[in-house]
Amino acid sequence: MKETNTQMNTQRTLAKTVTFSGTGLHSGCAIRCDLRPARPDSGIVFILEQPNGSIARIPARFKNIGALTYNTGLRGDGGEILTVEHLLSALHGYQVDNCEIHISDREVPVMDGSASPFIYLLSEAGIIRQNAPRRSLRLTRPVRVDSGDAWIEATPTDDRKLSIEYHIDFPHPSIGAMAATFSEDPHVYAHAIAPARTFGFLREVEYLREKGLIRGASLHNAVVLDDHRIISGELRFPDEFVRHKILDFWGDIVLLGHHLVAHVHAVKAGHRLHAMLVETLLKTPDLLAPVDQKVPHRVLHWQPAVTEASAP
Numbered sequence: 001m002k003e004t005n006t007q008m009n010t011q012r013t014l015a016k017t018v019t020f021s022g023t024g025l026h027s028g029c030a031i032r033c034d035l036r037p038a039r040p041d042s043g044i045v046f047i048l049e050q051p052n053g054s055i056a057r058i059p060a061r062f063k064n065i066g067a068l069t070y071n072t073g074l075r076g077d078g079g080e081i082l083t084v085e086h087l088l089s090a091l092h093g094y095q096v097d098n099c100e101i102h103i104s105d106r107e108v109p110v111m112d113g114s115a116s117p118f119i120y121l122l123s124e125a126g127i128i129r130q131n132a133p134r135r136s137l138r139l140t141r142p143v144r145v146d147s148g149d150a151w152i153e154a155t156p157t158d159d160r161k162l163s164i165e166y167h168i169d170f171p172h173p174s175i176g177a178m179a180a181t182f183s184e185d186p187h188v189y190a191h192a193i194a195p196a197r198t199f200g201f202l203r204e205v206e207y208l209r210e211k212g213l214i215r216g217a218s219l220h221n222a223v224v225l226d227d228h229r230i231i232s233g234e235l236r237f238p239d240e241f242v243r244h245k246i247l248d249f250w251g252d253i254v255l256l257g258h259h260l261v262a263h264v265h266a267v268k269a270g271h272r273l274h275a276m277l278v279e280t281l282l283k284t285p286d287l288l289a290p291v292d293q294k295v296p297h298r299v300l301h302w303q304p305a306v307t308e309a310s311a312p
């Protein structure tokens, strides 16, 4: 997918609606989901059709962030949706700015634990350009968030893209220390990031089940490890674990509500720290400036209060 700068900077949505169903990782229930085209500047919005007939519209924005334990959840308008990050990651990976996600239950189906099934659906739908400039913000100066020995540092870049270098270090013989980098590119995302599956440890399963989580977990929707080895079969990449961390970040950063132009370096991070970065970016007005779509990197007058997208 080779694009000129001008083309790259227009908003994109789906060419048609696609429907899928699958099991919720936490609920274990069957869930139906439609991905539908949406108008320019509407962003990504979950539309939860609740069993009592009421409908909750929940934009994928930081102000609606909910659960952050083992997944990223959103809540608002009287509803809650869990495990949004892999679908958001696929939409971001394919540079889809506007999409309505109609969902029959409060959790995005886990599918195979990766974003590949969503990429397949988006390819089926087709992606079209819209007559509106992409809402890009560039980082103006370095920023760091940390928690214990985990941290994320974002720095300005001359590139017009978001790029990431991710490091993990798990004290497990099958993981250990690994690192990977990714620079925004839909083709590379689809082949090198989307297939990386979520992973979990067998010893955590009972604890999570007691908390009412991961009722739908199986060896078919995650890389599962006992204390010594991987028990769910072959890895898709030798460094699948760190690639999945990039996949998760790519989904969580959507909650900024804009396309981000920056280079990000993350060490031992996770959903909570990803969210902390988004919160810091939104709460520190001089950290972000609009990217002029015609003249690269010209700073325009901008107030954070006017950047909220309205729901479609």
Ligand SMILES: [Zn+2]
Pocket: 085, 086, 198, 244, 248
């Ligand atoms: Zn994940």
